[in-house]
Amino acid sequence: MHDAIVIGSGPNGLVAAATLARAGWSVLVLETQHRPGGALYSLPTTLPGFVHDVGAAFFPFAHASPALRSLDLGAVGLQWRSGLYESAHPALDGTCVSVSRDPDRAARSFGPDGDAWRRLAGWQASMGDRLAQALLCPLPDPRPALRLGLLNLLGLARAGLSTSAGYARRIFRTAPARRVLPALALHVDLGPEDFSGAALALVLALLAAGYGFQVPVGGAKAITEALLKRLQEHGGRIELGTHVDRILVKGRRAVAVVTNRGQEIPAGRAILADVGPKALYFDMLPEEAVPGYVRNAIRAFRYGWGTFKMDWALSAPVPWLADEARQAAAVHTGDSIEDLIRFTNEVRGGALPSNPYLVIGQQSLLDSTRAPAGRHTLWTYSRVPNRMAGGWQRHKEGFADRIEQRIEGLAPGFRQLILGRAIFAPDDLERMNENLVGGDLGGGSAQFDHQLFWRPAFPYFRYRTPVRGLYLCSASTHPGAGVHGACGFNAAGLAFKDER
Numbered sequence: 001m002h003d004a005i006v007i008g009s010g011p012n013g014l015v016a017a018a019t020l021a022r023a024g025w026s027v028l029v030l031e032t033q034h035r036p037g038g039a040l041y042s043l044p045t046t047l048p049g050f051v052h053d054v055g056a057a058f059f060p061f062a063h064a065s066p067a068l069r070s071l072d073l074g075a076v077g078l079q080w081r082s083g084l085y086e087s088a089h090p091a092l093d094g095t096c097v098s099v100s101r102d103p104d105r106a107a108r109s110f111g112p113d114g115d116a117w118r119r120l121a122g123w124q125a126s127m128g129d130r131l132a133q134a135l136l137c138p139l140p141d142p143r144p145a146l147r148l149g150l151l152n153l154l155g156l157a158r159a160g161l162s163t164s165a166g167y168a169r170r171i172f173r174t175a176p177a178r179r180v181l182p183a184l185a186l187h188v189d190l191g192p193e194d195f196s197g198a199a200l201a202l203v204l205a206l207l208a209a210g211y212g213f214q215v216p217v218g219g220a221k222a223i224t225e226a227l228l229k230r231l232q233e234h235g236g237r238i239e240l241g242t243h244v245d246r247i248l249v250k251g252r253r254a255v256a257v258v259t260n261r262g263q264e265i266p267a268g269r270a271i272l273a274d275v276g277p278k279a280l281y282f283d284m285l286p287e288e289a290v291p292g293y294v295r296n297a298i299r300a301f302r303y304g305w306g307t308f309k310m311d312w313a314l315s316a317p318v319p320w321l322a323d324e325a326r327q328a329a330a331v332h333t334g335d336s337i338e339d340l341i342r343f344t345n346e347v348r349g350g351a352l353p354s355n356p357y358l359v360i361g362q363q364s365l366l367d368s369t370r371a372p373a374g375r376h377t378l379w380t381y382s383r384v385p386n387r388m389a390g391g392w393q394r395h396k397e398g399f400a401d402r403i404e405q406r407i408e409g410l411a412p413g414f415r416q417l418i419l420g421r422a423i424f425a426p427d428d429l430e431r432m433n434e435n436l437v438g439g440d441l442g443g444g445s446a447q448f449d450h451q452l453f454w455r456p457a458f459p460y461f462r463y464r465t466p467v468r469g470l471y472l473c474s475a476s477t478h479p480g481a482g483v484h485g486a487c488g489f490n491a492a493g494l495a496f497k498d499e500r
């Protein structure tokens with residue numbers, strides 16, 4: 001019998017599994033897909049020889065996350081690359097402001113707002129690793145937050161009470177600088193005018209300034225492979241193509257899982273589920289194992305917007321008009337705060353955005369292993385409604401053309417470079433990974449009422465569930481989306497604690 005069964009091999013599942021195995025537990029990971037990694041993997045989705053990240057592509061937590069650090073993935077061969085600029089923000093009016101880890105370079109790019117950027121970068125430097133520790137630690141431990149000190153806490157609390165547009169207008173004077181923070185907040189479902197949107201925007205900006213938007217050599221799958229090495233060197237195993245349909249509960253304790261092949265696999269000490277909360281509570285657990293009030297709370301769990309993702313194989317780098325964008329790991333489109341507000345309203349209203357906000361990744365500029373010599377890859381996503389009238393497949397090609405047109409406006413000649421493209425509408429993403437419900441890349445809304453003590457639902461914000469020995473460890477738990485492994489790491493920590 002295995003000590004622990006981990007359901008799902010996304011980064012949180014694998015971090016949990018490797019952490020348990022390192023402590024001497026025998027661990028089995030069950031993954032429904034025929035490849036590991038969840039949204040952390042790479043495939044040649046366009047043409048042979050081009051390596052595209054299927055989901056996560058930039059890793060601000062690579063060096064900041066206590067979970068990833070504890071597994072020392074560098075020692076099993078994981079290597080990182082970064083760009084001159086972390087994120088460029090070009091607009092159709094020809095302006096461009098870029099974030100860089102070098103505060104002087106970034107200050108030059110921010111022009112009249114250079115001193116304001118220096119203050120932010122200085123703030124990040126003064127907090128150092130304490131910021132990530134406070135963000136990623138399990139709740140409700142107040143110690144990492146207290147270690148930040150009162151002034152830093154007040155500064156962060158101010159952002160937590162602000163919209164990203166309001167905060168940007170307060171600290172920057174020029175329109176190009178003001179569009180940076182609202183664009184970062186839109187990685188998730190936080191529009192420029194949403195309460196507390198500044199918190200996530202600020203954290204991403206500070207992480208970019210401090211650690212950068214790093215990319216792993218070989219693609220996102222290199223992180224998954226390194227996590228698997230850590231698991232396997234301690235005797236842990238993964239079984240692919242195995243869906244966990246049910247969890248068996250005996251005397252209010254989780255004792256085994258039942259797979260799609262009808263196998264019953266017992267777990268001696270714990271079961272950790274890297275799955276969505278609705279799947280866990282409504283599909284996998286017997287109804288009588290979950291109190292009615294918990295079922296009601298989970299029923300109210302909301303997912304964020306859909307994600308529309310594209311990959312391209314290119315014959316040359318993107319010919320951005322803005323020089324800085326040609327040297328940036330990531331590029332964010334958004335012509336102004338007003339443009340990003342319009343985008344948000346269109347998505348919330350169920351329409352395809354007319355001028356799509358895009359997060360664009362230029363991984364091959366940093367890592368030459370991503371494409372054949374002289375060729376390049378490009379990765380992008382826009383946020384979109386979860387569902388479209390008549391189904392997504394009807395709208396897919398047309399919206400992909402609109403995205404290409406959007407990039408062409410900022411980089412004339414882009415379309416002529418396209419050798420191949422791959423398109424993933426929200427329903428394609430969900431088929432690839434059932435945790436991406438409605439194509440939401442975040443495992444649940446990032447709005448304030450879905451964070452901290454409310455993720456996935458109060459009072460089960462500490463990875464535990466009403467069933468003893470069963471833990472939820474996906475991005476639907478605190479601290480949410482992103483490849484930091486903290487949900488898995490913290491859940492494994494709770495499993496150890498409960499054992500003791």
Ligand SMILES: Cc1cc2nc3c(=O)[nH]c(=O)nc-3n(C[C@H](O)[C@H](O)[C@H](O)COP(=O)(O)OP(=O)(O)OC[C@H]3O[C@@H](n4cnc5c(N)ncnc54)[C@H](O)[C@@H]3O)c2cc1C
Pocket residue numbers: 007008009010011012013014030031032033036037038039040054055056057058059060242243244245274275276307309381429432433434435436440441442443473474475476480481482483484487
């Ligand atoms: C398009 C896109 C872009 C992104 N960009 C970034 C980025 O640049 N940087 C960043 O940090 N983050 C990014 N993210 C978010 C990040 O990838 C996720 O937050 C992270 O992968 C969540 O990890 P997880 O382990 O919780 O779940 P997932 O990665 O979703 O993995 C869950 C796994 O569990 C498996 N599973 C589910 N149910 C079962 C079951 N019943 N039985 C067996 N297996 C099951 C699934 O098949 C899947 O493999 C992006 C995500 C997407 C989709």
